[in-house]
Amino acid sequence: MRATLIYGAGDIRVENVPDPVVHEGTDAVVRVLRSCICGSDLWPYASKPAEEQGDRIGHEFLGVVEEVGRDVTGLRRGDVVVAPFVWADNTCDFCREGLHTSCRNGGFWGAGDVDGGQGEAVRVPLADGTLVKLGVGEDSALLPSLLTLSDVFPTGHHCAVTAGVNERTTVTVIGDGAVGLSAVLAAKRLGAEQIILMGRHEARTDLGREFGATDVVAERGEEGMERVRELTGGDGTHTVLECVGLEPALDTAFGVVRAGGTVSRVGAPQYPTVKMGFPHFLKNITLTGGVAPARAYIEELLPDVLEGRVHPGRVFDRTLPLEQAADGYRAMAEREALKVILQP
Amino acid sequence: MRATLIYGAGDIRVENVPDPVVHEGTDAVVRVLRSCICGSDLWPYASKPAEEQGDRIGHEFLGVVEEVGRDVTGLRRGDVVVAPFVWADNTCDFCREGLHTSCRNGGFWGAGDVDGGQGEAVRVPLADGTLVKLGVGEDSALLPSLLTLSDVFPTGHHCAVTAGVNERTTVTVIGDGAVGLSAVLAAKRLGAEQIILMGRHEARTDLGREFGATDVVAERGEEGMERVRELTGGDGTHTVLECVGLEPALDTAFGVVRAGGTVSRVGAPQYPTVKMGFPHFLKNITLTGGVAPARAYIEELLPDVLEGRVHPGRVFDRTLPLEQAADGYRAMAEREALKVILQP
Structure with a gap:
C-alpha cells in the first residue's frame, strides 16, 4: 500500500510499504477514508535531521474496518470508525480515569512497528479500546467533522x-x-x-x-x-x-x-x-x-457532530490526494492552508 | 506599644512604636493575645539588606477587639478574633470567589502604615471583612490551634x-x-x-x-x-x-x-x-x-478546631515573650524550633 513517510525536515514522501495485516488477536485493519495533517506534524517537518530511512507519520484518521483479530468483539468488517491520535486499551486505570494518553498498554501511531495514519490502511492495535464506531456510511458528508474527533x-x-x-x-x-x-x-x-x-x-x-x-x-x-x-x-x-x-x-x-x-x-x-x-x-x-486524551471525549462530542450542532470540520480548508501529501505539508507550513485532509 | 521590627538579615528588634488608633471608620484596634513567626518571615530574616529604619513584621495573630470605627457593624469591644494573614473587605468579586488574597481593597500586614502582627496591638483595616470572631475567652486553651487559622x-x-x-x-x-x-x-x-x-x-x-x-x-x-x-x-x-x-x-x-x-x-x-x-x-x-486566601477557609475550619476534631496548634513547640522575638527567629532559622508563638 501507499503511505506517507518523513525523511527529514521538508522531506515528505509517499511510498510503497507493506500492507497491514492482523498480527495480534486484538488488532483490526482499517482502510483509511480520510486522514489529515496536524500542527504537531509540522515540528518534525521543520526540524527533523535528514535520515536514510524514512519514518511513518500521521496520527489522525477515520476509515472502514476491513479485518479484525479473533479477540475483537466490538467491531465488524464494514464499520466506519475514527481512531484517536493515541491507541489505548480503554480498560486500564488511566483509561478509566479518562487519561488514555497514559494508557498502560497503549502507544503512538507511527512508533515501532505500528503504522502511521497518513496511508491507505492502518493496523490498529487494541482495536476494541481504540476505535469508535461512527454509525455513518463511507460517503457521509460529515466525514471532515468526524475526522476532527481524532485529534483537533x-x-x-x-x-x-x-x-x-x-x-x-x-x-x-x-x-x-x-x-x-x-x-x-x-x-x-x-x-x-x-x-x-x-x-x-x-x-x-x-x-x-x-x-x-x-x-x-x-x-x-x-x-x-x-x-x-x-x-x-x-x-x-x-x-x-x-x-x-x-x-x-x-x-x-x-x-x-x-x-x-x-x-x-x-x-x-x-x-x-x-x-x-x-x-x-x-x-x-x-x-x-497537556496531550489530549481524545479517546476519552469522542463519545461525548460525537452526537453534537452527528446532529449538526457543531461543525468542527470547517477547520479543513484543503483536501488533497494522499499522493500529494508533501504539498499539503508545504501549504500548512507556509500558512497557505489552515488544515489539510489527505484522501487515499 | 512594643512591636517587632526587622532591620535586616538576622537583625530582629522589639521596640517602642506608636499605639494604634482607629483612623478609618472601618478600622478596629485589636490587642494581640498571641502572634507567631512564619516560615515566610525567615526569608527576609535570611537575606534582607541592612537598613537604618526597621520594618514592622509579622502577619499571624489573634486578639481582643479594643476599639472599633463608626462603620464597623459586626464586631464589638471584647470580641476575641483571629486575623487572616492578608486583610480584605470580604465583599468584592475576588473575595466572593474565595480569593481574598487578591481583594480589590485589601493588603498585607506591615506594609505602608499598616501594623505588623508581631506586636502588642494592631490597627486592623476593613475590620468587618478581615476579622473572624472565635467565640472563646481570652484564656482559652485552644488559642494556639485557633492562632493557626491565621495562616499555617x-x-x-x-x-x-x-x-x-x-x-x-x-x-x-x-x-x-x-x-x-x-x-x-x-x-x-x-x-x-x-x-x-x-x-x-x-x-x-x-x-x-x-x-x-x-x-x-x-x-x-x-x-x-x-x-x-x-x-x-x-x-x-x-x-x-x-x-x-x-x-x-x-x-x-x-x-x-x-x-x-x-x-x-x-x-x-x-x-x-x-x-x-x-x-x-x-x-x-x-x-x-499559591498564596492561601486564609480568610476564605476560616469559617469552614473553625468548628473542627473548636470541637477538638483537629489540633493544628501542635505545630507550635515553643512560646516566648514578645520581647524575645529575636530569639524565636533564631531558633526557627536554626531549625531548633518548629514554630514559635510570641506572647505580648
Whole structure:
C-alpha cells in the first residue's frame, strides 16, 4: 500500500510499504477514508535531521474496518470508525480515569512497528479500546467533522475542560490555528459567554467568530495583552487556552490570566521551562493541560457532530490526494492552508 | 506599644512604636493575645539588606477587639478574633470567589502604615471583612490551634484543596515544616487514605504521623523520589503538596506526581522559572496553588478546631515573650524550633 513517510525536515514522501495485516488477536485493519495533517506534524517537518530511512507519520484518521483479530468483539468488517491520535486499551486505570494518553498498554501511531495514519490502511492495535464506531456510511458528508474527533476537536475541548471553562468563566484563546479555533468552538459549546481570540490571520479569526469568539485581538506581545485587559475591565480572563506551544504564547497567556485563573496548554511545548515564579504564586495562577486524551471525549462530542450542532470540520480548508501529501505539508507550513485532509 | 521590627538579615528588634488608633471608620484596634513567626518571615530574616529604619513584621495573630470605627457593624469591644494573614473587605468579586488574597481593597500586614502582627496591638483595616470572631475567652486553651487559622492551617488546607485531595487521591507532602505538617492534617481531614510525608526531621515527621501521614520518606533527591514511587506501585501520587518553596522541592514534586496528577505549591517560590516542558505536558501534569486566601477557609475550619476534631496548634513547640522575638527567629532559622508563638 501507499503511505506517507518523513525523511527529514521538508522531506515528505509517499511510498510503497507493506500492507497491514492482523498480527495480534486484538488488532483490526482499517482502510483509511480520510486522514489529515496536524500542527504537531509540522515540528518534525521543520526540524527533523535528514535520515536514510524514512519514518511513518500521521496520527489522525477515520476509515472502514476491513479485518479484525479473533479477540475483537466490538467491531465488524464494514464499520466506519475514527481512531484517536493515541491507541489505548480503554480498560486500564488511566483509561478509566479518562487519561488514555497514559494508557498502560497503549502507544503512538507511527512508533515501532505500528503504522502511521497518513496511508491507505492502518493496523490498529487494541482495536476494541481504540476505535469508535461512527454509525455513518463511507460517503457521509460529515466525514471532515468526524475526522476532527481524532485529534483537533478533542484537543481544543481538553484545553477548555482542563481550564475549567463554563458559563461563568471568561476565556482567552491564544492561537488561530486549527487547535485554537477548535478551542473556541469547545469553549462556546461549554457555555462561555466572552471568548477573546488572539490571532492575526483574518480568514482564520473570521472562522473563529463563527465558532463563537466574541472578540478578536490581532495585536501581539504587550500590546495584545493590554488589549485583552481592556476588554476585561483590566483583570484578564478566568481561563486562557494556549494553543500554540511557543514560549511567547505562554508569556502572553500569563499576561492575560485573571488572578485565581487557569492557563491550559495543548500546544506541544517547544520550551523546557516556564516563567512561573513568585508573581504567579501571589496571583494563584494554575498551569494545566497537556496531550489530549481524545479517546476519552469522542463519545461525548460525537452526537453534537452527528446532529449538526457543531461543525468542527470547517477547520479543513484543503483536501488533497494522499499522493500529494508533501504539498499539503508545504501549504500548512507556509500558512497557505489552515488544515489539510489527505484522501487515499 | 512594643512591636517587632526587622532591620535586616538576622537583625530582629522589639521596640517602642506608636499605639494604634482607629483612623478609618472601618478600622478596629485589636490587642494581640498571641502572634507567631512564619516560615515566610525567615526569608527576609535570611537575606534582607541592612537598613537604618526597621520594618514592622509579622502577619499571624489573634486578639481582643479594643476599639472599633463608626462603620464597623459586626464586631464589638471584647470580641476575641483571629486575623487572616492578608486583610480584605470580604465583599468584592475576588473575595466572593474565595480569593481574598487578591481583594480589590485589601493588603498585607506591615506594609505602608499598616501594623505588623508581631506586636502588642494592631490597627486592623476593613475590620468587618478581615476579622473572624472565635467565640472563646481570652484564656482559652485552644488559642494556639485557633492562632493557626491565621495562616499555617489554611495554607496547608489551600494546598490540599487546590491539589484536589479527596478520599480517592493518594498524596505526597513535601516538607516537614509547620506548613507541610498542616498540609498532612488537611489532607487527612479531606479523606485521603495514603499520605506520604517527605521529611527527615524525626520529631517533625513523628508529628506528621500523628496528623495522618501513612508513610514517611526521609531520603531526598532521586533516592527519595524512587522511594515514593516504590510506595505507589511505580506511579507516584495523584496529588503532591509542595510546602517548601525551593526548586529542589519542586523538582521532587514533579518526580513523584502520577500522570494526570497535580502539584500544588504553597511555599513562597524562591525561583523564577519552573521546569515544566514536554515531559510534563505528555503526562498532563498540573501546577497550581499559591498564596492561601486564609480568610476564605476560616469559617469552614473553625468548628473542627473548636470541637477538638483537629489540633493544628501542635505545630507550635515553643512560646516566648514578645520581647524575645529575636530569639524565636533564631531558633526557627536554626531549625531548633518548629514554630514559635510570641506572647505580648
